[in-house]
Amino acid sequence: MSFFQEPPRLGNQYDDDALLRSYLDRVLPRDMRAGLEGELRELGELGGGYFYDFQLRDRLNEPTLMQWDAWGNRVDQIEVSPLWKEAETLTAKRGLVAVAYEQKNGDRSRIHQFALNYLVQASLDIYSCPLAMTDGAARTLLSLGNQELIQRALPHLTSRDPATFWTSGQWMTERTGGSDVGLTQTVAKQSPEGWRLYGTKWFTSATTSQMALTLGRPEGNGPGGKGLAIFYVETRGADGRLNGIQINRLKDKLGTRKVPTAELTLDGTLAEPVAGLTDGIRNMSWMLNVTRTWNAMGAAWSMRRALALAKDYAKRRVQFGALLSEKPLHVDTLAGLEAEFHGGFLLAFRAVELLGKLEAKTATEEELLLQRLVTPLAKLTTGRQVVHVTSEAVESFGGAGYVEDTGLPRILADAQVLSIWEGTTNVLSLDTLRAMAKGGALEALYADAERRLGAAKDAGLKPCVTAAQDALEKARAWVMKAMENPAAVEAGARRFSLTLGRTYELALLVEHAQWCLDNGHGPKATAAARRLTRNGVDLITDMDLDDARLLVS
Incomplete structure (x- = not known):
């Protein structure tokens, strides 16, 4: 009897995403949440259905450059893929940039905007790239206050009409x-x-x-x-x-x-x-503020897509007499990845929350300090997580994950850029140190993390709280010691920054897990917090700079 492997399938990406739905329930007022439900469900259906199918059909279409026409004229015309053309229309009609500037939901407008993008962008072949820069350009023009250019460009950058929309x-x-x-x-x-x-x-x-x-x-x-x-x-x-x-x-x-x-x-x-x-x-920093937030969110929706496919496939693929979803080792592997996704999701949306408050001018002094630090931390931490998660997810498909026409290798190849765009991990680590040097930002992060950890009442979350507090204390001690040696500060900046980012993720996840337990959303977030703790959040180690130089010489 012939055997054919079943491909993974996606459902409605809103209905199937318990983390997104619980997060929105927690951070949005009930009437606002109810008002967005239909729109979110529609985007979820498009993301898991029409555009995902379109993405698979459009796989081999790539941009082409025609430099000369038939008569020898230099034209330099780029033709983009059919999916990208449709993505542009979708962007305008659904307000995937505009929502942030219409401000109908005040300082939560950024949450609204990124929830929409989160549901559909994983099926749009990185159309988020021009959208990130479009959003960044709009914010830069507004922030720098050149009224002539604002009047000229902003109506196009934030248009809901495909005929007038610009990127x-x-x-x-x-x-x-x-x-x-x-x-x-x-x-x-x-x-x-x-x-x-x-x-x-x-x-x-x-x-x-x-x-x-x-x-x-x-x-x-x-x-x-x-x-x-x-x-x-x-x-x-x-x-x-x-x-x-x-x-x-x-x-x-x-x-x-x-x-x-x-x-x-x-x-x-x-x-x-x-x-x-x-x-x-310095003036470009307004753009980087926005594009780094898009980068972190891109990591979140890329992890989500890889895991959605991997988990569905595990329920279809039989090996050694049982479904992969029944194999303890396979389940354990996916669980570790799911915990990384939970942490990265909450950190990315924390950057979104702070950006929204900054723009709406509702941020407290502490939140302004936090925003300077959380944005580079979110970008660098999720940029590393998404490469790990998508690599493991592709591996979970075995040989099929390495075959281009399944569409799976593209997920990993596209994810790799997220640790490079808008500043590499090392560059963002140094940005983290610069944000701290301005004073108050690190203290604000510690205070915010402690408040969130303090929300934990469930006994199952106590080890998570202890691990986060220990990591924060170790990071504080490292900073004090390293300040005696500037070279050691730079050499350890990456481990320090990733420790801050991962520990802050754990604090956010602990708070969310307790809220889920208290509000009928179940124990899944608690399990994710415990697993993220076991994955490890403390990356700080004593190091020998001479050994490091010797190893790379």
Whole structure:
């Protein structure tokens, strides 16, 4: 008798996600929650049905670049995949950017926005990339207060009409450096028509966008980040031609292959300064605040998708006489991954909550301090978790997980970028130290974590509380000791930052677990907290810097 493996299937991604539903029940007022229910369920159905099926059919379609037309004219036209075209329409109609700026739910508008995206983005082939930069551009323009550019661009960036909706690029990386953008070589020169940019952008991830924010050094300015300015660029003129931009090639990447990442030459590109002619890196921080939050949320929905498929498959695949879902070792492996997802989900949404309060101007002083620290912590911690979780989830399918036409390898390949985009783990670890150096942020994090741990009443959560408190105390002691040796501070920044991030996740999970027990949502979150504790949250170890240098020499 012939045997064929059953593929994994997805259901409604809202109805099937107990963590999301319990989280929204906890953080949203009842009437607000009820008002969003229908919209969330519709997006959940699209995410697990129509768009997931579309994603599998569209697997082989990737962006193409046509540099020349049949008559020898340079046109540099990028064609994106059919799914991406439909994702753009969905974005506008469903307000996947607009919701955050309409502010109908006050400082919870960001929770609303990211809940919508969480339900559908895993099926949209990283269309979240241009959306993150579009959102970041809108927030940057508003925060820097250039009214002319706000009136020009914001109605497009936040439009619900597909005919008028724009996406935005973020063009920062050059050949000279990725994270070290102070080495930017693009020059801005004045001309009779206005400022013009000359240089090369080595990575531009939203090259098909109608506008971009980019960095350039006005002629005569000094070196480093201080001498850079942030510029607004519309990619095409009124005649439809590219605005002094040449697309040299599309990048051949490990993952995110649906994203049209390109190398650009700017050759007299008309541009407008957004906020003066200096301090470009500091002014770009408004964008990074938003895009790093998107990155953390991208990790959350990627973990969720990998685990949803793995758990469904375990109920279908028979090996050695039983379903995988009945094999203790397989169950134990998936349980460890599920706990990582729970922690990452809550940390990502904590960054979302703080961003919403910052923008709505309802944040307390402590929350403002927290936001500076939680955003880099959420990005770096979830960026590491998603690579681990998706790798293990793909492995759980055996050979099928390694075969491209199942769609499963793409989940892992796409996840790898989330520890790189918007700052690598090491860069974000150093950002964490800088956030702490401004004073008050670390104390705010400790106070918030202790409050959440203090919510625990169930005896099953007590070991989790103890483990979190011990890790926090050890991190505090490490900081005090390491301050005596600046090289040791930098060398240990990654372990310290991941310890803070994972311990804060555990504190958030303990609070949520107790709430679930008290409000009829069951013991699953408690089990996740216990398992995250066993997975380990304390990564701080005594180290020998001389040994480290010897090992990599």
